Amino acid sequence: MLPVVSIVGRPNVGKSCLFNRILGKRVAVVDDFSGVTRDRNYRNTIWNKCAFRLADTGGLLPSSKDEMAQDIEKQVNIACDEADAVLFMVDAKNGVTDTDLAIASRLRRLERGKVFLVINKSESRQSKFDLGGFMRLGLGEGHAISALHGYGVGDLLDEVCSHLKRTVGKRAKPDQIPDEEGILRVAVVGRPNAGKSSLVNKLIGADRMIVRPEAGTTRDSIDSTMEYKDTKLSLVDTAGLRKKAQVSQDLEYYCNLRAIASIERCDIAVLLIDAVQGLAEQDLKIVRNIVDMKKGLLVCYNKWDLVQKTHTSFDALVAHTRSQYMEFRHVPVLSISAKTGQRVTGVLDRVLEIRKRMTLRIDEKKLWALMQEWIQVHPHPITSNKRVVISGIRQGQVSYPLFLVHSTNPRVALPAYKRYFANKIYDTYDFTGCPLVVDFVPARRKSAQGKGQGDMSVFLKGDEAS
Numbered sequence: 001m002l003p004v005v006s007i008v009g010r011p012n013v014g015k016s017c018l019f020n021r022i023l024g025k026r027v028a029v030v031d032d033f034s035g036v037t038r039d040r041n042y043r044n045t046i047w048n049k050c051a052f053r054l055a056d057t058g059g060l061l062p063s064s065k066d067e068m069a070q071d072i073e074k075q076v077n078i079a080c081d082e083a084d085a086v087l088f089m090v091d092a093k094n095g096v097t098d099t100d101l102a103i104a105s106r107l108r109r110l111e112r113g114k115v116f117l118v119i120n121k122s123e124s125r126q127s128k129f130d131l132g133g134f135m136r137l138g139l140g141e142g143h144a145i146s147a148l149h150g151y152g153v154g155d156l157l158d159e160v161c162s163h164l165k166r167t168v169g170k171r172a173k174p175d176q177i178p179d180e181e182g183i184l185r186v187a188v189v190g191r192p193n194a195g196k197s198s199l200v201n202k203l204i205g206a207d208r209m210i211v212r213p214e215a216g217t218t219r220d221s222i223d224s225t226m227e228y229k230d231t232k233l234s235l236v237d238t239a240g241l242r243k244k245a246q247v248s249q250d251l252e253y254y255c256n257l258r259a260i261a262s263i264e265r266c267d268i269a270v271l272l273i274d275a276v277q278g279l280a281e282q283d284l285k286i287v288r289n290i291v292d293m294k295k296g297l298l299v300c301y302n303k304w305d306l307v308q309k310t311h312t313s314f315d316a317l318v319a320h321t322r323s324q325y326m327e328f329r330h331v332p333v334l335s336i337s338a339k340t341g342q343r344v345t346g347v348l349d350r351v352l353e354i355r356k357r358m359t360l361r362i363d364e365k366k367l368w369a370l371m372q373e374w375i376q377v378h379p380h381p382i383t384s385n386k387r388v389v390i391s392g393i394r395q396g397q398v399s400y401p402l403f404l405v406h407s408t409n410p411r412v413a414l415p416a417y418k419r420y421f422a423n424k425i426y427d428t429y430d431f432t433g434c435p436l437v438v439d440f441v442p443a444r445r446k447s448a449q450g451k452g453q454g455d456m457s458v459f460l461k462g463d464e465a466s
Helices: 015-023 067-082 098-107 131-137 153-168 196-204 250-265 281-292 313-324 344-358 364-377 415-428
Strands: 004-009 041-047 050-056 085-091 115-120 184-190 222-228 231-237 268-274 296-302 333-335 390-395 402-407 437-442
Touching (some): 004 015, 085 131, 115 131, 184 281, 231 344, 268 344, 364 390, 415 437
Parallel strands (some): 184 268
16 A cells, blocks of 8 residues: 555645646646536645655535435545645635634644645745745645646655655555556446446445535546456546537547547446436437547446336347447446445456457457458458458457558558458357457568468558557
């Protein structure tokens, strides 16, 4: 376990900006108005050979009676309790506020030396003369920084790391970040209010994400780690993906970008569909994004406990969906209830099955024998007065099932014919939930002596490599 450093403070003091600055990349969504961050957001980082787990939190409003503010406060309290160091951020431009005083009163109850007062937005000359006023908080002189420009952040991290090495160096190894290779990354995606946060909370067995009945509660992509059947998983809760026409604010736009980026860096995506509302056009667009990015896919109809049904309702729903939409023809479908926990462990079981299929290797000789039969039944039509003569097939060395068909004139191979081969492979081998790709490449050449020279270098579309 790495030591934890939590960033806390009232809304709009620059917590997420500091979070991004320390990580050296834009992980948290940042906007000018307050209340953007809500859930706890964790990332591993290292500074001067001291590794720690950095936590970004929502803005604290201790006196507020708003339910969302109270939920955020619970998340912040958890972050403070588990932290080995707390960075309490205030705003140099606004000075000490009543909210700052209320938060400081709580933080003074924590272990001495654990809280670091961070005075943000101190880049101006005038602010240096106003820093003494923050002594009222009872947390020392504080560290003047500018999270936006990086001023003073290095000195702050030096002191934090010295504190961590003194206090937690014996129980942890704060000199290195744990190796994350081999972790199965699972992104939970879907439209707003489909139950993504509820599912992640149920799977990890904790209230890690704030769950509210109104749509748009989750804004950042939040990673949560767990272990299931000796497999380490990273569950990524994402913001609800809206149609572009419905994205009216910059915040929603960046939330959409974060969700799409989460799909890009995951191994398998779990698409949640509200069973009460049913399948929508936006769900189909999400599926196409997942398939285009070559990720494994599991579809879950959530809120199944609210649907009026018989013992055949789910089978009829799956059959209708697969007959109407080609995207779902080779995708596993599950009915769950994230609220009650009905069949939620089945989500993890299906995810592990898809991961196993993604790495399945096929005997190429047997596949070529089958392929010759398929070609006899349905040969490739002559296109642009050019014949496509197929001479072999092999499986590419990539993270998803990619099959390279060697042929003459590969550029004129019809997309429909590629789908024909893909469907045949799906029907013959178990690649359910995997983004199976068939691509035509130039036929293999032979040397002048008649001996095979092996495979040529193949240039594929996008980032695909054989």
